[in-house]
Every structure is written in C-alpha cells, then in structure tokens.
Amino acid sequence: MAKVLICATNYGTWGEELQAPWDIIKKAGHDVTLTTWFGKKPLPLAVSCDPNFFDPIIKFNTNPPDVCKRIKELTDGKEWANPIKFKDADMKNYDALVLTGGLGAMIDMCNNYNVHKLIIDAIAQDKLVGALCYSVATLVYCRNPKTKNSVIFGKQITAHPASWDFYGPDWDFTYDLYGASPDNKGTDVHTPGFLWPLEHIVRDAVGPQGKCIAEEKASRDNPRVAFDWPFVTGTSVESSIAYGKKIVEVLDVLAKEGKAGLKKIKVG
Secondary structure (H helix, E strand, C coil), X not given: CCEEEEECCCCCECHHHHHHHHHHHHHCCCEEEEEECCCCCCCEEHHHHCCCCEECCCCEECCCHHHHHHHHHHHHCCCCCCCXXXXXXXXXXXXXXEECCCCCHHHHCCCCHHHHHHHHXXXXXXXXXXXXXXXXXXXXXXXXXXXXXXXXXXXXXXXXXXHHCCCCCCCCECCCECCCECCECCCCCCECCCCCCHHHHHHHHHCCCCEEECCCCCCCCCCCEEEECCEXXXXXXXXXXXXXXXXXXXXXXXXXXCHHHHHHCCCC
C-alpha cells in the first residue's frame, strides 16, 4: 500500500478530474490524503457535474450522468471534507504526489510555492508525480533549482490541446461551484476564456528534446496519458480514468519490481 498525496484546487476542480483518480487509487488499496490551498473541501465547477453540459468547442456532452452522481456524492459527503493545507504537507510522509485538474488549478496551484515545494521534494526523493489537465501548468512553472528550466524540460508530457481551449473575442468565463457556501465560495473572478494556453506553454517548457502530447482526438474511448519518470500526465477530463489507472500501474510496478520494472511501461 502506497501513501498518496492528492492535490486539488479550492477555486473549482473539474469534478471527474478529482473523482476518478481519487476513487481508482483508493479502490486499488492505497492510502490517500487530500490537500488544498486553504484546507477547505475542493468543490467542483457547477458545469462539471451537470449531465446536460455541452462543450461548445469540442461539441460533446462531457459529463456522464453516473459520473455526475458520484461527484455530488463525494462533494456532499465527508470524504473530501477535511483536506490538509498545501503548506502543511510534507513529501517525506508520502510515496507519490498526484495533482488533479480543473480550471481553478490555474489560479491557486500552478504558481503556488507550497505545491512547487512538494513537486521539487518528490523529484528529489525519487517519487512519482502526476498531473492532469490544467494542473500540468503547475509543472510548467515549477523550476529545477539548479538549471532554472521547468522540471518537465526534456520530458514527454500531455497538454490540453489549444484547439479545445475556450478562446475567442466574446468569452466571459466564470468559476461557479457546486456546493458553494459563504466560507467556501471559490472566486468571483471572470476570465476571457481559459487562463493559460496550456499546449503552448508545455511546448516551451519541455524544450526541443522533450515532447508535448496534445492529442485532439483523445476521447473516453481513446484516452491519452503519458509516463516519463517521475511524471504521469493526462490530457483532460476524458482521460481522468486512464490517468488514475496509470498511477496505480506505476505504483504496483514500483512495489513489485522497483524502478527497474518501470522500463516496461510505455513512455509517452
């Protein structure tokens, strides 16, 4: 059994991007600890648990009804109720660091000193680091202390495709949350589409020797995750399940065969 630290945003997770890896890692028998910036329950964006939400860019209903039901169960229940704060987490107590996505991750995770410290410490301690969808931006802005390059320089890393971004002359995007309360209301900020053009900044961050994998044809039937030690990354919500499964696969190989066994896991 591994001890897994799961990071989530307080400004709007995409429900399945937390729910799927959470459920999959727990079901595999691993011990999970949830952490957020404020130590408050991570609430899903309202659109991410609406089964009728139709993505206007990729023109697809992204949220299966059973997934929405499960997200609301977790949000309304106690499992996510008492996360620790980012600043109170210490990687010496965990075997893996798993970042989860959502548009809010671009606000309170991607340039957060305490999350960067967890990443740097995990890498220094030779532990797995995962990032899904927009939490990959956290890896972009986390710098190697010696070279000052991104920690993903030279790596094969997935990115939310730029062609999927909410971007255009009239976008006005809000971060309305399911389950919001006066002491956990997220943010009232508006952004003109998605905050970061993730594909572009990942391409810059991995450099000429790395590879940005922005798979426009990724789907629930064809999810896209990448493994390039110590990183496991996943494209977007359609790859949430595959992301969770890949993390479990890597943890299982490490437990049974050690790092030598990781050679058999496909890179990219």
